[in-house]
Amino acid sequence: MNKPNAAGWRPEMIAGEGEAPATFTGNRALMLEEPLIFEIGSTSRTGVDFEDKAAAAPSSVLGNLLRSDPIGLPGLSEAETVRHYTRLSRQNYAIDLGLFPLGSCTMKHNPRLNEKMARLPGFADVHPLQPVDTVQGALAVIHELGEWLVKLTGMAAVAMSPKAGAHGELCGILAIRAALEARGDARSVILVPESAHGTNPATAAFAGYKVEDIPATADGRVDVDALKARLGPDVAGVMITNPNTCGLFERDLKTIADAVHAAGGLVYCDGANFNAIVGRVRPGDLGVDAMHINLHKTFSTPHGGGGPGSGPVVFSEALAPFAPLPFVEKTADGRYHLVEEETAGDHHGSAFGRMVAFHGQMGMFSRALTYILSHGADGLRQVAEDAVLNANYVLRSLEDVLDAPFAASGPCMHEALFSDNGLAEGFSTLDVAKGLIDEGYHPMTVYFPLVVHGAMLVEPTETESKAALDQFIGALRHVAERARAGEEALKTAPHFAPRARLDETLAARKPVLVWKDATI
Numbered sequence: 001m002n003k004p005n006a007a008g009w010r011p012e013m014i015a016g017e018g019e020a021p022a023t024f025t026g027n028r029a030l031m032l033e034e035p036l037i038f039e040i041g042s043t044s045r046t047g048v049d050f051e052d053k054a055a056a057a058p059s060s061v062l063g064n065l066l067r068s069d070p071i072g073l074p075g076l077s078e079a080e081t082v083r084h085y086t087r088l089s090r091q092n093y094a095i096d097l098g099l100f101p102l103g104s105c106t107m108k109h110n111p112r113l114n115e116k117m118a119r120l121p122g123f124a125d126v127h128p129l130q131p132v133d134t135v136q137g138a139l140a141v142i143h144e145l146g147e148w149l150v151k152l153t154g155m156a157a158v159a160m161s162p163k164a165g166a167h168g169e170l171c172g173i174l175a176i177r178a179a180l181e182a183r184g185d186a187r188s189v190i191l192v193p194e195s196a197h198g199t200n201p202a203t204a205a206f207a208g209y210k211v212e213d214i215p216a217t218a219d220g221r222v223d224v225d226a227l228k229a230r231l232g233p234d235v236a237g238v239m240i241t242n243p244n245t246c247g248l249f250e251r252d253l254k255t256i257a258d259a260v261h262a263a264g265g266l267v268y269c270d271g272a273n274f275n276a277i278v279g280r281v282r283p284g285d286l287g288v289d290a291m292h293i294n295l296h297k298t299f300s301t302p303h304g305g306g307g308p309g310s311g312p313v314v315f316s317e318a319l320a321p322f323a324p325l326p327f328v329e330k331t332a333d334g335r336y337h338l339v340e341e342e343t344a345g346d347h348h349g350s351a352f353g354r355m356v357a358f359h360g361q362m363g364m365f366s367r368a369l370t371y372i373l374s375h376g377a378d379g380l381r382q383v384a385e386d387a388v389l390n391a392n393y394v395l396r397s398l399e400d401v402l403d404a405p406f407a408a409s410g411p412c413m414h415e416a417l418f419s420d421n422g423l424a425e426g427f428s429t430l431d432v433a434k435g436l437i438d439e440g441y442h443p444m445t446v447y448f449p450l451v452v453h454g455a456m457l458v459e460p461t462e463t464e465s466k467a468a469l470d471q472f473i474g475a476l477r478h479v480a481e482r483a484r485a486g487e488e489a490l491k492t493a494p495h496f497a498p499r500a501r502l503d504e505t506l507a508a509r510k511p512v513l514v515w516k517d518a519t520i
Contacts, residue, residue, distance in 0.1 A: 031498065034087040038515045041074025091498050093442040099464050099472050103415040103445040103457025104197070104245050106275045106297035113374060114300065114367035123366045128358035132338055138362060139336035143328040145369040149293055149314055152380070153271075154284030157320035159313045159327065161360045165272050168292025168311030169203040169239070171324060171355050175290055175315060176237050176266045177207060178322040178352035185264065187236035193222040194451050195244035197270045204239060214238075216451055219409040220246035220417075224255060231263035237289075241270035243277065245449040246406055247391065247415035247457070257287025266290070266318065274298045275461070276388055276414030279381030289316040295361075299368035310364035321350040326359050386462035387414045390469060394460055397473045401480045405452055414461070420454025424486030429454040434501055435479035437494035441472065 026033035060066045076084070093100070100107035118124060126138050146158040162168040173190070180187055190204035193214040201211040214227045222240065238260050242250040250256070257267045269283050269291040275298040277283075283291050295310040296303035303309065315323050325348065326340040338359065342349050375383065388411070395416035399407050403421040406412070420429040433443035433456075445457040458476075460469055482490045492501060 028496075030090075031496070032087045032090065033498065034084065034091070036515060037076070037084055038074050038517070040080060040084060041076040043070065043072050043074055043517070046075035098441060099460065099468050100442055101444040101458045101460065101472065102442070103247070103417070103459045104273065104448065105303075105445065106273075106294070106414070106459060106461055107303060108275075108300055108461035109463040110300050110302055110367070111371065111374065114370045117370040118363045118366045120366075123362055126362050132336070136336055139328050139338065141369055142359065142362075142365050143330055143336055145365050145372070146312070146328065148369070148372050149312055152278060152282070153288075153291060153293070153314045154282030155288075155291070155314035156284075156317040157315045157323050159315070159323045159355070160365070161324065161326065161355050161358075162292065162311040162313055163356060163361065164296075164309035164311045165197075165270075165292055165294045166199045166203060166311075167355065168294075168313045169199060169268070169270065170207060171311075171313045172268045172290030172292060172315075172319075173203055173207045173209070173239075174352050175313075175319045175322045175324070176268065178350065179266065179319055180236055182322070182350060187234050187265070189235045191227060191230060191235060191238040193227070193238075193240055193244070195220060195222060195246050195248075195250075195449065196239055196241040197245060197272060198448070198450075200239040200241065200268075200270055209236060216246075220244070220248050220406040220451070221250055221409075222252065222256060224252050224259075227256060228259050231259060231265065233264065235260075235263060235265045237266040237268060239268045239270065241273065242283070242286075243273045243413035243415075245273075245457070246451065247412040247417050247459075248406060248409065249277070249413050253286045253288075261287065272297060273414060276384055278384050279377060280384045284314075284316060289319050290314070295364045295368040299371045301364045301367040301371070308361050308364060310361040310368070312360075321348065322352050323348075324353060324355050325351050326354070328359075383462050384414075387460075388412075390460040390462060390464055391416050391458070393466075393469060394458055394473060397469075398477060398480070401477050401484065402456070415457055415459035417449075417452060418456040418458070419452050420456070423454075423480075423483045427483045427486060427490065429456055431490050431493065432456065432476075432479050432483050434493040435482060435490050436476060438496045439475035439479060441475060 095107055095109055122137050123141070126135055132139070142160055146160055149158050150156070159171055162171045177186075188210055189212055190209040191212055191214050192201045192204065194216045204211045212230065214230065215223045217223050221244065227238065238256065240250060240253065240256065242253055244250055260267050266289040267287055269288040271283070271291040271293045274293055278298055290313055292311045292313045295301050295312065301310065313323070325342065326338050327348075329337045329339050331337055339348060342351050372380065391414050392411050395404055395407060395412050398404070398416070398418065402418040404417065405419050406417060420427075420432070423432070429446050433446050436443050447455055448457060449455055460472070479490070489495075494500065
């Protein structure tokens with residue numbers, strides 16, 4: 001018998017014995033079955049009446065490109081359309097529903113104050129082609145946010161225009177390439193540790209560099225000796241994630257940076273995990289030359305679903321002259337100017353170019369600055385402390401039932417890493433993840449980082465209370481115990497989701513992307 005929670009609920013009260021009775025609709029109480037939109041409406045009718053113009057069709061400049069076949073969209077009433085998308089929305093997991101344990105991808109509560117500020121006139125309706133004199137307030141927000149990012153990282157300059165993390169990585173690497181080429185020292189290799197984010201090697205390759213791996217030590221950190229041994233005149237730099245994807249702080253980063261600089265290279269730091277050290281550690285003090293900051297992670301702005309994201313990049317003094325355009329400059333009279341053209345001399349004449357047509361994501365800037373000003377310097381420091389505290393609470397609460405490969409290395413940072421070692425034969429990380437869906441949670445990040453077999457990466461963030469963490473820990477413990485005991489029912493989880501376990505391999509290799517009417 002499982003111990004009931006404060007409300008008297010026990011897992012077996014839902015699981016029950018035997019199969020639940022079938023329903024006529026396919027619905028399970030408020031878990032509503034929802035067909036495809038094409039299966040609801042009919043392509044032969046529409047909610048709007050159009051006058052028949054077929055007899056006297058006007059000529060068209062499209063010529064033979066004019067559509068001749070029916071468009072094939074279903075005709076639904078307004079009520080049917082609203083119900084369809086509302087029912088679909090109920091099948092989405094969201095941070096406003098519960099804890100989002102995705103590791104290495106900070107998903108924390110976005111305060112509604114952020115949304116209120118982002119919707120203020122002058123922010124929500126700002127247009128990138130407005131005259132600069134009409135957007136002084138928006139430029140002031142961008143400038144002040146940039147100053148905060150520079151201060152928090154201990155760097156010299158910032159580029160606000162990159163749209164997301166990987167875009168920011170590319171910005172930093174292009175600045176590194178421009179700096180090396182400016183001194184007549186073009187190099188061909190970027191070193192990427194095993195514990196770095198997966199986008200790091202992809203970014204370096206996209207920028208035209210050859211990528212070489214640097215192994216990790218047994219405690220999950222960069223092998224400094226191996227890195228030093230590989231440094232040479234062909235190495236442009238290193239891309240390092242700190243804290244890394246094993247949830248550990250790279251305590252030798254200053255030593256690594258000094259060695260790379262001595263060899264003529266530069267250091268890029270992936271700042272996706274900045275939430276764990278904001279207000280506590282300044283990457284610039286550790287020798288970092290460029291680092292992107294995910295505003296949609298560290299500073300709470302909405303994240304996921306395809307965007308919008310924002311990934312400003314901070315630069316050291318060595319790279320500041322090569323940062324991209326445009327940028328906001330405050331003039332002596334207190335006005336703000338958008339610098340969009342390279343000028344000769346020392347006024348940003350070495351910029352490597354542009355990353356985007358316009359300056360950046362205004363909604364993300366206003367949300368992030370609101371978050372920063374709400375917390376203040378001491379509050380941001382507490383963000384990092386609470387995020388690390390919560391992750392260590394999860395790690396130590398579950399290390400007796402889930403293998404924690406680096407638990408002996410000391411405290412983790414913002415995320416707790418587990419593996420599938422110790423599960424019953426035939427059971428895997430996937431079974432644990434699917435079982436967690438039945439418990440009402442989106443699964444943690446699985447099979448990443450690649451350096452750990454069957455990895456399960458959990459990031460609780462600082463926004464979760466102890467009560468919320470205790471419930472999540474209890475759910476994950478329950479599923480892990482079932483996997484350790486070899487409970488066969490877990491192999492077919494989830495049982496309470498709108499769909500059972502799918503053939504994910506077939507779906508990835510042969511996706512069905514177009515609906516076809518089976519009656520035709």
